[in-house]
Amino acid sequence: MGKFDGKVVVITGASSGIGLASAHAFAQEGASVVLAARSADKLKQTFCELSHKGQEAGRFLAVPTDVQKEDNCKRLIDAAVEKFGKIDVLVNNAGISMRAMFRDLDLIVLKRLMDVNFWGTVYCTKYALPYLLKSKGTVVGVISIAGFKGLPARTGYSASKFAIYGFLDTLRVEHLHDGLNVLVFAPGFTASNVRFAALTADGSPQGETPRDEAGMMSAETVAIKMVHAVYKRKSQVVLTPVGKLTVFLNKICPRLVDKLEYNYMKKEPNSPLK
Numbered sequence: 001m002g003k004f005d006g007k008v009v010v011i012t013g014a015s016s017g018i019g020l021a022s023a024h025a026f027a028q029e030g031a032s033v034v035l036a037a038r039s040a041d042k043l044k045q046t047f048c049e050l051s052h053k054g055q056e057a058g059r060f061l062a063v064p065t066d067v068q069k070e071d072n073c074k075r076l077i078d079a080a081v082e083k084f085g086k087i088d089v090l091v092n093n094a095g096i097s098m099r100a101m102f103r104d105l106d107l108i109v110l111k112r113l114m115d116v117n118f119w120g121t122v123y124c125t126k127y128a129l130p131y132l133l134k135s136k137g138t139v140v141g142v143i144s145i146a147g148f149k150g151l152p153a154r155t156g157y158s159a160s161k162f163a164i165y166g167f168l169d170t171l172r173v174e175h176l177h178d179g180l181n182v183l184v185f186a187p188g189f190t191a192s193n194v195r196f197a198a199l200t201a202d203g204s205p206q207g208e209t210p211r212d213e214a215g216m217m218s219a220e221t222v223a224i225k226m227v228h229a230v231y232k233r234k235s236q237v238v239l240t241p242v243g244k245l246t247v248f249l250n251k252i253c254p255r256l257v258d259k260l261e262y263n264y265m266k267k268e269p270n271s272p273l274k
Contacts, residue, residue, distance in 0.1 A: 002030025003231045008084040010034040010076065012067055012124060013094030015042035018142060018187065021223035022091055023050065027059070029227060034080040034087075036065035037094070067094045067120025068112075077127040087131040089230055091140045092121040092164070100201035101272045102155040109203045110156035117160035122167060129180075136179030138230050141168045143186045145243045149250045149257065152265050153272045172235060181233045187222045188240030 009026045013019035015037035023033050027050050037043050043062040051057040061083050065076045080087055095117045098109055125139055132139055146154055147161030165184055172182035197205050217240060229237045238244050250257045266273040 002028065003227070004088075005030035007031045007088040008034065008080065008086055009089040009091065010036065010080050010087055010124075010128065011091040011093055012036045012065065012076075012120065015039055015046050018219045018222050018226075019091070019093040020046055021219040022093065022226055025220070025223040025227045026089070029231075031089075032059040032084055033061075034076070034084070035060065035062045036067070036076050038064065038066050040064040065094075067124060068115040070119075070123045073120065073123035074127045076124065077131070080128075081131060086135050087128050088135045088137040089140065090124060090128045090132060090137070091142065091226070092124055093140075093142045094120050095142065095160075097154065097157045097198040098200070099153050099198050099206060099272065101153055104201040104272070105155070106202055109199050109201070110159070112199070112203070113156035113160045114163070117157070118163040118167070121164050125167075125171070133175070133178060133180055136181075138181040138183055138233065139168070139171070140183045140185055140226065140230060141165070142226075143184055145186055145188060145238070145246055147184075147186060148238075148247045149261065152262055181230075181235070183229055183234055184236045185226055185229060186236075186238045186243060187217065188243040189216045 004026055007030070009031045011019050011023050011026070011033060014023045014035040019037070023035055023046060027033050033050070035043055035046055043064060047060055047062045050060050061079065063076045063079045065072045067073055077087070096113060098113060100109070121141055128139070131137075141164045143161040143164050144157070145151075146158040147165045150158040168182050168184050172180075175182070200206050222239065225237065225239060238247055246257065246261075262273065265271060
């Protein structure tokens with residue numbers, strides 16, 4: 001018996017990284033999984049991977065979705081309910097990053113990060129909420145340490161993650177007495193393709209990661225921890241010792257954390273920080 005037998009989980013950004021790993025992790029625990037991502041080809045590949053692992057193909061549904069578009073998000077939720085009749089967990093994972101100083105940034109980059117990261121979360125949550133309330137389910141927002149402490153050269157990314165935190169924190173309080181669980185989930189630096197696709201000052205993808213990802217937490221490990229947190233109905237999870245220390249120290253000595261963070265981020269190859 002899996003922890004999520006009979007449950008329906010909707011995951012955005014499900015074609016790669018944490019989203020893909022989460023789809024596998026929830027499926028292994030018995031869940032029916034609705035996969036959402038922009039690329040229909042990558043979604044098809046994910047669907048096939050899950051089906052070929054001995055899982056029943058009928059437990060999965062792939063819905064090409066651009067979370068920047070409200071109608072796409074509504075269509076995703078409608079498709080999930082049409083096939084499975086309910087939603088127990090919504091994982092708002094779709095997101096993009098950036099690396100550029102704000103002074104050099106084309107504002108369309110910041111707008112796009114807000115559209116994908118923040119508004120994508122808002123749209124999906126809005127349309128899934130009636131079903132989550134009915135099932136007394138869980139809405140998950142995948143944020144970052146950047147949602148607790150601003151990261152230099154990531155103004156748009158940090159702003160979007162702070163916004164998600166505020167939105168979900170408020171949603172939790174609004175539904176404190178009607179069974180909805182709201183989880184803010186903050187991985188640390190994770191080995192994934194998010195840094196390859198991160199936007200530069202003009203909006204083009206940087207195409208390479210500025211970090212050595214070998215020592216980072218794997219997407220698979222992050223996914224296992226997320227599944228456990230949802231099962232335990234936790235409200236907030238911050239992963240990695242560095243992440244936990246950053247959040248703690250920022251509460252008691254924020255100016256020190258400013259300096260440590262600046263010096264740390266400045267060491268990235270080709271860092272825009274001087």
